[in-house]
Amino acid sequence: MAQDDTRIREADLPDTADQTVEYDGPAGGWGSLQGIAQIFGKEWSTPTAIETLMRQNKPKGFMCVSCSWAKPADHHTVEFCENGAKATLWELTTARCTPEFFAEHTVTELSGWADYDLEMQGRLTEPMRYDAATDHYVRCTWDEAFQAIGEHLQAIDPKSAIFYASGRASLETSYLYALFARLYGHNNLPDSSNMCHETTSVALKKLIGVGVGTVVFDDLAKCDALFFFGQNPGTNSPRFLHPLQEAVQRGAKIVTFNPVRERALESFVNPQSPTQMLTGKETAISSQYHQLKVGGDIAALLGMCKHVFAADDAAKASGGKRVLDVDFIAAHTHGLDAFEAKVRATSWEQIETESGLTRAAIEAAADVYIQAERVIGVYGMGLTQHVHGFDNISMLLNLLLLRGNIGREGAGISPVRGHSNVQGQRTVGISEKPELVPLDKMAQQFGFEPPRDKGMNTVEACHGLLEGKVKAFIGLGGNFIRAIPDQPVLEKAWTRMQLTVQIATKLNRSHLVNGQAAYLLPCLGRTEQDIQASGPQAVTMEDTFSCIQGSIGLRQPASEHLRSELAIIAGIAKATLPANPKVKWDEWVGDYGKVRDLIEESYPEMFHDFNARMFTPGGFYKGNDARERIWKTPSGKAEFNTPKMVNSIGFDDAPGRFRLLTMRSNDQFNTTIYGMSDRLRGIEGRRDVLLINPDDIARAGLSDGQMVWLEADAADGLHREVGPLKVTPFRLPDGCLGGYYPEMNPLIALTHHDQESKTPANKSVPVRIRP
Incomplete structure (x- = not known):
């Protein structure tokens, strides 16, 4: 079997691989420690930095500000990864x-600086107001900022304001931020999930009745196989590599589909293992690695399902055990017939062409899927950020449903x-979709009538800016302007707003494009x-496995003038809203436990x-109906979805047209x-x-x-370009290009997004090369 697996891994490699740039070491290992050391030396924070890192992601410690990976109860001595350490x-x-x-x-001067150089200036220390006459940020007091912001918000239609949230704010802050928006009078609560996993929220909600994954951390130790689609743990969730290594060591198979050969899914050396570090012994992670075309996931999954149906046909003909889980399908699913007809009607020639x-x-x-009793399907933005990202996710779900791999241990x-709490923010009300929020309950709690109309998501907010409908923007963290499509066009529209407010820890590009009145609040x-x-206060957040974790910070604040995110939101709200005896901002700021109540x-x-459960080791599980095979869908069952197309890119191939995949580096x-450095x-x-x-x-x-x-x-008549860029030979499928996010964002049309969720389609952008 090992020889066959190796043959499959090598079969998809371009035959010119020896001419390309690549990293021949493993993920983890000494390279990971050197990456941390470089940032440590560059930032040399304090002598207590090591002590702080040792509390990271542990019970009664603080939760990492970068990714949302699990904080297991049975934690390692060192429970942070390279990128988590860099973030801290x-x-x-x-x-x-x-x-x-x-x-x-001046702000104009700073606008010419690189993103890296802006953040290297360090922590913001005092509230600042933008003075357009001098083109400088100038010092102001908190009371002055709150009063002015409140007056501006009172002067406009609430529905013309956008309250954006990045993924790092705590559950407590997020809940009050969403409450503030609705007390003020709108549901315009886009967040960073609109730009990454909104496709997940829409697809899974429609097809299995919940908008999040069904897997918990313990399932990783019980599965027989994991199938990866468009997710790179080496850069985005490095602590994932520990359970992956353990899975391989106990005999589980890992099969990867990705246009890029990511080293973390090929080879790993555990930095916490003295033996591995001293010997350099690597663990091969993927038994099969399939380098499919950008946007070829639907075709690849259709092909896998086609083979599953063929194997089931053979089992029926021979009187053997069925490959399909017919009992599960009959009791728990709907729509198989239409999906099966589509699969059988799709030719292998088309599947091979579209998948590469x-x-x-x-x-x-x-065959690995068929032989495994318990299978987990893992994916990231490589599936969500396409014009037909919904169908990408539904195809992976279809595959899992065929053998009952939803709603049981070790599968899902x-x-x-x-981002660390992007899932949790949605859980506690940061959503532009009023149907996802218990508005009737909140109306009783706080004595008001919440707005019931749909708010604006990220793409709709950007259209609102271009149309002049958006008058104010409050950013709870993040770097909104740098993260969105059509950045140059939207920057020009941004300055027409009456008010922009940015709540942040460090300077970034979004702070340099201001409305007529602008405030930078540290x-x-x-x-x-x-x-x-x-x-002392603690806060909470939700990890990717739907577990709620408590977090306590112990370091001395960077400045005596800093306020918590929750206190800043409350300060703005008090200055904006009329008095309400059921809305007690001062009490809530004074004791976050009351917010949790x-x-x-x-x-x-x-x-x-x-409050009693917030420091449960490993977090407490908020529950998941689909995991219990309770399907809150119109049919009352899990839905097979029949894709209308065989690739997810949303445009036709043509001579000279390439498919651009945007990526993040290892130092990002x-x-x-x-x-x-993009070491890996x-x-x-x-x-x-x-x-x-x-x-x-x-x-x-x-x-x-x-x-x-x-x-x-993009065929919309607008000129978009990025460059100059250095041509760099790299192992990618024919017709596919790679470039870094967010530098490539100006190439992405605002209209180029998933059709169902409006998530920008950053992973398959039509481009041409101009020498």
């Missing part, structure tokens, strides 16, 4: 971005979420002490005994750039690169190292 050290930096810094530099894989490779993957569908970081009237009252099933989290891909010192395979370089008449421009090919 980035927050603990001794550098300070003070009012004196802003006095020395051979029939033999797809059937080999399907597992979207890996990014907040505490999660590692820092939060002292309020009742004493409110959350429990609004969501009693998920958050019963919230979301839009935060820690450095210029063998790229160092720069981000202005265009990744392309050697055969496409030759066909396009280009040369290694040549500087080129990318032009969008």
